Amino acid sequence: MGTALATGTEFDTAANPLEPLNFEALVARHQSMVFSIAYHFLQDRSVAEELAQDVFLQLYRHLDGLESANHVTFWLRRVTAHRCIDHRRRRRFPLLSLDSVAEPAAPSSPADPLLTRRLRGLISELPAHARIAVVLRYQEDLTPEEIARVLDRPVATVKSQLQRALKTLREKVLRVVGDGRS
Amino acid sequence: MKDVEDIELRRALRRVDAPEGFADRVLARVGQPAIAKRHRLRNWAIAATLTIAAAGGAWYRAEDQRRVQGEEAKRQVLLSLNIAGSKLKAIEMKVNRGRER
Amino acid sequence: MKKTMIGLVSALLVSATASAQSFIIPERIEKLAEKARESVNITLDGPLLQLAGQFLNSGNSDERAVKELVSKLKGIHVRTFEFDREGEYSESDLEPIRAQLKAPSWARLIEAKEQGEHTQVFVKQDRNELGGLVILATERKGLSIVIIDGAIDLKRLSMLGGNFGIPNLNLSTPEPVKSGTAKDSAE
Numbered sequence A: 001m002g003t004a005l006a007t008g009t010e011f012d013t014a015a016n017p018l019e020p021l022n023f024e025a026l027v028a029r030h031q032s033m034v035f036s037i038a039y040h041f042l043q044d045r046s047v048a049e050e051l052a053q054d055v056f057l058q059l060y061r062h063l064d065g066l067e068s069a070n071h072v073t074f075w076l077r078r079v080t081a082h083r084c085i086d087h088r089r090r091r092r093f094p095l096l097s098l099d100s101v102a103e104p105a106a107p108s109s110p111a112d113p114l115l116t117r118r119l120r121g122l123i124s125e126l127p128a129h130a131r132i133a134v135v136l137r138y139q140e141d142l143t144p145e146e147i148a149r150v151l152d153r154p155v156a157t158v159k160s161q162l163q164r165a166l167k168t169l170r171e172k173v174l175r176v177v178g179d180g181r182s
Numbered sequence B: 001m002k003d004v005e006d007i008e009l010r011r012a013l014r015r016v017d018a019p020e021g022f023a024d025r026v027l028a029r030v031g032q033p034a035i036a037k038r039h040r041l042r043n044w045a046i047a048a049t050l051t052i053a054a055a056g057g058a059w060y061r062a063e064d065q066r067r068v069q070g071e072e073a074k075r076q077v078l079l080s081l082n083i084a085g086s087k088l089k090a091i092e093m094k095v096n097r098g099r100e101r
Numbered sequence C: 001m002k003k004t005m006i007g008l009v010s011a012l013l014v015s016a017t018a019s020a021q022s023f024i025i026p027e028r029i030e031k032l033a034e035k036a037r038e039s040v041n042i043t044l045d046g047p048l049l050q051l052a053g054q055f056l057n058s059g060n061s062d063e064r065a066v067k068e069l070v071s072k073l074k075g076i077h078v079r080t081f082e083f084d085r086e087g088e089y090s091e092s093d094l095e096p097i098r099a100q101l102k103a104p105s106w107a108r109l110i111e112a113k114e115q116g117e118h119t120q121v122f123v124k125q126d127r128n129e130l131g132g133l134v135i136l137a138t139e140r141k142g143l144s145i146v147i148i149d150g151a152i153d154l155k156r157l158s159m160l161g162g163n164f165g166i167p168n169l170n171l172s173t174p175e176p177v178k179s180g181t182a183k184d185s186a187e
Helices: A020-042 A045-065 A069-090 A113-123 A128-138 A144-151 A157-178 B002-012 B022-030 B044-100 C001-019 C025-034 C044-055 C061-070 C089-103 C154-159 C179-185
Strands: C038-044 C074-083 C106-114 C118-128 C128-139 C142-150
Touching: A020 A045, A020 B022, A020 C106, A020 C128, A045 A069, A045 A157, A045 B002, A045 B022, A069 A128, A069 A144, A069 C044, A069 C179, A113 A128, A113 A157, A113 B002, A113 B044, A128 A157, A128 B002, A128 C025, A144 A157, A157 B002, B022 C106, B044 C038, B044 C061, B044 C074, B044 C106, B044 C118, B044 C142, C025 C038, C025 C074, C025 C089, C044 C061, C044 C074, C089 C106, C089 C179
Parallel strands: none
Antiparallel strands: C038 C074, C074 C142, C106 C118, C118 C128, C128 C142
């Protein structure tokens, strides 16, 4: 899956950098990234873990086809993103699950924890492709061009989705903050 | 304004830790020994204290998260009834206009 | 001919499942959000409605009324889309929904057409009470679908008239259109 990327390894290992020993290293290195993409998209801790595990199982089966550390990162983001979108499509009624009661550990000191949580909730209401684009942009710091490669979509589409998503979030945040009922 | 937006979105979407034992569970599924054996805590008193503190913190976080979810669910209920109501009001007006003609 | 047969089979399948489980919003409707300038997507199932109920203030008369209304519901689903251009969706996108509304338990309560806007309100009869409400509102550059699943009390809903924008409709006992006519008018 995915196009071959230019080589340039970050792993200074022996002859075969992707032998089973390093699969463990790849899991340790990338588990936060993969789980976070799934969690921020799905807003469900248990489903996100299940999805993230499946991604790594798929990685294990496809190790031979990957050429470099950069390729692994690209591949993981792509597979995770596509699995998130497919999961959203399969559910008839995507739910804000009560399973995600305990928030995963993360670096602390948010300026406004309520805004942060509401923002996450509002992001989870975005349409699937816009939602994953926002997650890849602001969690992984990818450019629209990089997001387009990960999602296999035109750059113009990704840029337009990001712009619309930000506009929607901006307006919804203002509405929520200004809503006397809440 | 855009910088503030960027900061808030990055904060909301910062990476979070995978659940404890995640890597072990993945390795178990592919048939490899767990990593956790290498990270066993030796000082049980410290471990016990940390566990109790974490449990208390987790409970407060859970309650807090429940409150946020409840308020959000309430907001969505009110919004959905608002939308339903506005559509019903619109059709009522149209029907009344039709009757008056 | 093949397309018609596929459409008919799909409609029948959707109709067959609709009576056995909750209303289904087809994927082609969900995908409209990708084309929309603005969209609202609300999905509230039983547990979430219960949770919301716990946060509605019983000391406030308006919220208490909403709380009572919501207490008997199984789900609320809202999809609204606003597009920049006309023609971003077609009647065929709505066919799976209209097909579900042709089931015998559904009947059209009221309908209005005016200047490119077409709004229909359907109710589901469940023995002697209403088991659901669907509002389908189409405009040239917009689409709204509201699905309320469960024992909806239209009288109580109407009593919220003036509150939260919910109108007074004098809807005591609905006299829905008989199923035969409803099937025709669901198109």
